[in-house]
Amino acid sequence: MPPRVLISDSLSPAAAQIFRLRGIEVDCEPTLGKDSDKLAAAIGDYDGLAIRSATKVTADLLQRASRLKVVGRAGVGVDNVDVPAATARGVIVMNTPFGNSVTAAEHAIALMFALAREIPAADASTQAGKWEKNRFMGVEITGKTLGVVGCGNIGSNVAERGIGLKMRVIAFDPYLTEERARTLGVEKVELDDLLARADFITLHTPLTAHTKNILSAENIAKTKKGARIVNCARGGLVDEEALRKALDDGHIAGAAFDVFAKEPATENPLFGHPHVVCTPHLGASTSEAQEKVALQIAEQMSDYLTRGAIANAVNFPSITAEEAPRLKPFIELAEKLGLFAGQVARAGVEKLSVVYEGAVTLEKTRAMTAAAISGLLRPILEDINAVAAPVVAKERGVAVEEITREAQGDYESLITLNALTAQGEIRVSGTVFHDGKPRIIRIGDIGVDAEFSPSMIYLTNEDRPGFIGRFAGALGDAEVNIATFALGRDRPGGQAVALVAIDGDLPARALSKIERLPGVKQAVTLKFS
Ligand SMILES: NC(=O)C1=CN([C@@H]2O[C@H](COP(=O)(O)OP(=O)(O)OC[C@H]3O[C@@H](n4cnc5c(N)ncnc54)[C@H](O)[C@@H]3O)[C@@H](O)[C@H]2O)C=CC1
Numbered sequence: 001m002p003p004r005v006l007i008s009d010s011l012s013p014a015a016a017q018i019f020r021l022r023g024i025e026v027d028c029e030p031t032l033g034k035d036s037d038k039l040a041a042a043i044g045d046y047d048g049l050a051i052r053s054a055t056k057v058t059a060d061l062l063q064r065a066s067r068l069k070v071v072g073r074a075g076v077g078v079d080n081v082d083v084p085a086a087t088a089r090g091v092i093v094m095n096t097p098f099g100n101s102v103t104a105a106e107h108a109i110a111l112m113f114a115l116a117r118e119i120p121a122a123d124a125s126t127q128a129g130k131w132e133k134n135r136f137m138g139v140e141i142t143g144k145t146l147g148v149v150g151c152g153n154i155g156s157n158v159a160e161r162g163i164g165l166k167m168r169v170i171a172f173d174p175y176l177t178e179e180r181a182r183t184l185g186v187e188k189v190e191l192d193d194l195l196a197r198a199d200f201i202t203l204h205t206p207l208t209a210h211t212k213n214i215l216s217a218e219n220i221a222k223t224k225k226g227a228r229i230v231n232c233a234r235g236g237l238v239d240e241e242a243l244r245k246a247l248d249d250g251h252i253a254g255a256a257f258d259v260f261a262k263e264p265a266t267e268n269p270l271f272g273h274p275h276v277v278c279t280p281h282l283g284a285s286t287s288e289a290q291e292k293v294a295l296q297i298a299e300q301m302s303d304y305l306t307r308g309a310i311a312n313a314v315n316f317p318s319i320t321a322e323e324a325p326r327l328k329p330f331i332e333l334a335e336k337l338g339l340f341a342g343q344v345a346r347a348g349v350e351k352l353s354v355v356y357e358g359a360v361t362l363e364k365t366r367a368m369t370a371a372a373i374s375g376l377l378r379p380i381l382e383d384i385n386a387v388a389a390p391v392v393a394k395e396r397g398v399a400v401e402e403i404t405r406e407a408q409g410d411y412e413s414l415i416t417l418n419a420l421t422a423q424g425e426i427r428v429s430g431t432v433f434h435d436g437k438p439r440i441i442r443i444g445d446i447g448v449d450a451e452f453s454p455s456m457i458y459l460t461n462e463d464r465p466g467f468i469g470r471f472a473g474a475l476g477d478a479e480v481n482i483a484t485f486a487l488g489r490d491r492p493g494g495q496a497v498a499l500v501a502i503d504g505d506l507p508a509r510a511l512s513k514i515e516r517l518p519g520v521k522q523a524v525t526l527k528f529s
């Protein structure tokens, strides 16, 4: 069955075209995102959901999304998506971080000019037939100080344009390096300095716990008298009530807002002030940007749904389409080693170390570790996948460490899992041969060589003559056919292990018979499907 994607916001038709070209079924319901009940009723049929800012992807919606694998945001901000809830359900959340940066920056500049020359009010007055030439007295932008709060993709585009307009640009962004600031030609400053010096303040940070109300009443009070504020980033960055007060007092000369604490904004404390300019979240609304973000998100979602490639995910490391086929057998290996450890463990795993040796260290080890954790937890949490696994492990108190080192043995690449439980340690190593098939090559200190089969028996026993005959006899009595048999031991007459692939399931009574065979220490049935 081909994957199915729902587009629940108004995206360029380019997105649906790409999905269809890539063999994905797509339904376009551009207004569905605004109706949470209808969306919840429909979401269960889809593997992918493509959205903009109108669709709210809540924990409740995700609970109804039994097939959902990916949410694709055609744009930047994912604050309308409950990312932790998506992660916990194993759903990838991806965005298009650059597609609308220039367009959003141009809107910020447009709003700055609209404020400086009161263009919206002058337009309304002129078209009302008033010709109020003496009412409108603007300010020049040239030579003024532009304070950019958040100098990322959009902020730096705004900074470059500000410099082009012959403004002095200062920026507050704790993550902006001095070198990047120099390259951009901006002066990196602290927030208080920016507030005190800027004639125009423009906000370009995401909305986070740190940036919420970054322009609080207290910080608005620190601004230079007569400053003008542009918010084209996110509502919630500014205390709107406090700003209204500062506008009413005349301390702030003007404010231009594209985004609001509550959207759609049909009412807002800023509305109605003569020096306020508002647009309805139009920052990304140009045909160029919409075409770009729609194409990008459809490509990214298709790559994930059809090839397992991950780009621009906010909750998983990226895996390029070129890396995906190379990584796939190692992800499978890591997951199966995890499944082995999870099924053999007789008590909860407290700590998991994943050791990578050799060529595999050059690949995305975080993705493989996530797969190993999902395998480890699958015997107790059936639905888990690699996206959710690291968070779930953390919640369950399983400490995870990742170690990479040079190849130390005969294998070009080796992955070893050490799972520590109250009952001892399970150590298992595996590799992928040139046939692309993952296999187990060591359990504890004992070498074996076994491919993974859907149904297996793992035995540890004393290495004694006649044991294998008795074991095979027990399987024969239960009419269980042996497909492959891999043996290993530490020394003659010492400890032995066997990994036996069987056709079908081992009946419980046959397992208990095997457990009672002389010399058997542990017998476990394993599933690797
Ligand atoms: N109005 C609209 O339609 C649009 C709005 N946006 C919004 O614009 C904002 C910026 O987007 P991008 O530039 O693409 O994001 P970005 O991630 O490239 O840049 C954000 C910058 O904010 C900085 N930052 C983070 N925490 C900070 C803090 N506490 N103080 C100061 N700086 C901080 C980061 O270091 C980063 O440089 C986002 O909120 C995004 O959702 C984006 C596109 C269109």
Ligand SMILES: O=C(O)C(=O)COP(=O)(O)O
Binding pocket: 052, 053, 054, 074, 075, 076, 077, 078, 100, 281, 282, 283, 284, 285
């Ligand atoms: O990309 C963003 O962060 C935006 O805010 C754009 O929002 P929109 O896609 O126009 O609803």
